[in-house]
Amino acid sequence: MVAQLKGRGKSFALYRTSNSLGSMLGPVIGGIIGRVNLSYPFYIGGLLSFLAIPSVFLLYERGYHLGEEKRNFFTSLRDIVLTKKIVLLILATFIVELNFASLELIIPLFGSSIGLSPASIGIILSSYFISFTFFQVPIGMISEKVNKKTLIILCSFAGALPFIILSYFHDVVVMSLALGTLGITLGTVFVQASVLMAEVAPEDKKSLYMAFFDSIVDLSFIIMPPIAAYAFTYRPTAPFILCASLMIIGGIIFMKE
Known part of the structure; x- marks a missing residue:
């Protein structure tokens, strides 16, 4: 695994940035191909998924693997769940990642409810992936020189502010800036938490x-x-308040880790 190298922060940032590029370019490319034939994106997606299988074996054969497992699989899982530090790290990351999992649903729903055009909604969503793509590698390099846990905690608490802004300010520019900020804060939490996991494992x-x-x-x-x-059916801005709360809860758990 590339993260075994000295620059884990930079390596994981590069890895996650490549994921973000896929999330950013995939819908655009899929939409262009779909204009030719609506079924083509599904065929191409299936082909790419199939090609990923031999790619994994190729990486394995070239030596990017972690060695042979010496103990029973379930014994190893028991070791994971009985290690408080690891459980708290996973729990905190899971809670924070709930926010990212909601973005691609909340933003279109909320945007439509306040009369934003599909293009405006797309711009707002893209702001997250653009900032993630451009900032995570530099942040990964910085993380090698600072305390990763402190960086994660700061970004967790700071990540609550954009959600609060989203609940009160509904201008396209402001919402885009809020999503761009989340690409930095929320993105940093996930990437650097992955680095911490690689370090403690x-x-x-x-x-x-x-x-x-x-x-x-x-x-x-x-x-x-x-x-x-x-939450949206209860009140359109309720998901943003929920997400802000989850960011704070995640930050508190990271402090306990």
């Missing part, structure tokens, strides 16, 4: 620990959308 168990970390954090994409939708 045993050297010969990093693959398992990172897989467990990602699988738990990714549950946010299953759990949060219906919660955010329900």
